[in-house]
Amino acid sequence: MTTASGGRVVALVPAAGRGVRLGEQTPKAFVTLAGTSMMRLSVDGLLASGVVDHVVVVAPAELIGAAVALLPAGVQVVEGGAERIDSVRAGIAAAPDADIYLVHDAARALTPTSLIARVVAELRSGRKAVVPALEVTDTIKTVDILGGVTGTPKRSELRGIQTPQGFDAALMRRAYEAASADDPATDDAGLVERLGERVRTIPGDPLAFKITTQLDLTLARALTAATTKPATNTADEGLG
Numbered sequence: 001m002t003t004a005s006g007g008r009v010v011a012l013v014p015a016a017g018r019g020v021r022l023g024e025q026t027p028k029a030f031v032t033l034a035g036t037s038m039m040r041l042s043v044d045g046l047l048a049s050g051v052v053d054h055v056v057v058v059a060p061a062e063l064i065g066a067a068v069a070l071l072p073a074g075v076q077v078v079e080g081g082a083e084r085i086d087s088v089r090a091g092i093a094a095a096p097d098a099d100i101y102l103v104h105d106a107a108r109a110l111t112p113t114s115l116i117a118r119v120v121a122e123l124r125s126g127r128k129a130v131v132p133a134l135e136v137t138d139t140i141k142t143v144d145i146l147g148g149v150t151g152t153p154k155r156s157e158l159r160g161i162q163t164p165q166g167f168d169a170a171l172m173r174r175a176y177e178a179a180s181a182d183d184p185a186t187d188d189a190g191l192v193e194r195l196g197e198r199v200r201t202i203p204g205d206p207l208a209f210k211i212t213t214q215l216d217l218t219l220a221r222a223l224t225a226a227t228t229k230p231a232t233n234t235a236d237e238g239l240g
């Protein structure tokens, strides 16, 4: 089944990270906001967008069962790898029947459904690689290994890139086939750029921020506390 003409949209949700920078006991995708795991919130957003046909969650090997228990029926769960790129690759292999892939971090749990729909709409209009982008507000500098400043890129040319990132499926498969294990890109679009293909930005959304640190978690919990009611099978989610 597909949501609309233009082919089947498969969303890959890398959720196999440890969350070292967050520093919780629980792997980050299982950490809860108002009683619901980030992983579940991200999947619910994708499903609620109305533009996604199938969701594949990529989870830590030892938590596959826990992930299945926390997710709606029909969501596929597969084992992740050491790096994010390995986890996304596992997702692609598990769902080869896509025409469009979205890749969406479990850690961007508050992403509005409207952003997901805008990425897919842009792909359906003929773009092959689409990423949400926000202007940066800090001045960004490059530094050497000792922390000495080596340059100050023009801020007007810089963007903070979010997910979901969307790709024509054939292009994404080609990008991952060409990807080198010893020089992994920090996002999926980076692999497409290396093929010389154009990646299009669309306006991102501040609510799609990546929950990376304790400060991010505090902000995310404050934002959800007043508005999110835990789903009946997800309240006080535990891992065993």
Ligand SMILES: Nc1ccn([C@@H]2O[C@H](COP(=O)(O)OP(=O)(O)OP(=O)(O)O)[C@@H](O)[C@H]2O)c(=O)n1
Pocket (backbone or CB within 6 Å): 013, 014, 015, 016, 017, 018, 019, 020, 021, 022, 028, 029, 058, 080, 081, 082, 083, 084, 085, 087, 088, 105, 106, 107, 108, 210, 211, 212
């Ligand atoms: N081997 C990995 C590493 C990361 N991810 C996922 O990729 C997303 C973005 O990564 P990040 O925010 O860096 O998560 P972690 O790798 O868990 O964080 P940290 O780097 O602080 O350990 C997260 O949803 C994370 O679960 C993944 O699926 N597999």
Ligand SMILES: C[C@](O)(CO)[C@H](O)COP(=O)(O)O
Pocket (backbone or CB within 6 Å): 084, 105, 160, 161, 162, 163, 186, 187, 188, 210
């Ligand atoms: C893909 C990403 O979310 C785009 O901003 C980001 O690059 C992931 O980086 P992380 O270090 O794996 O969190």
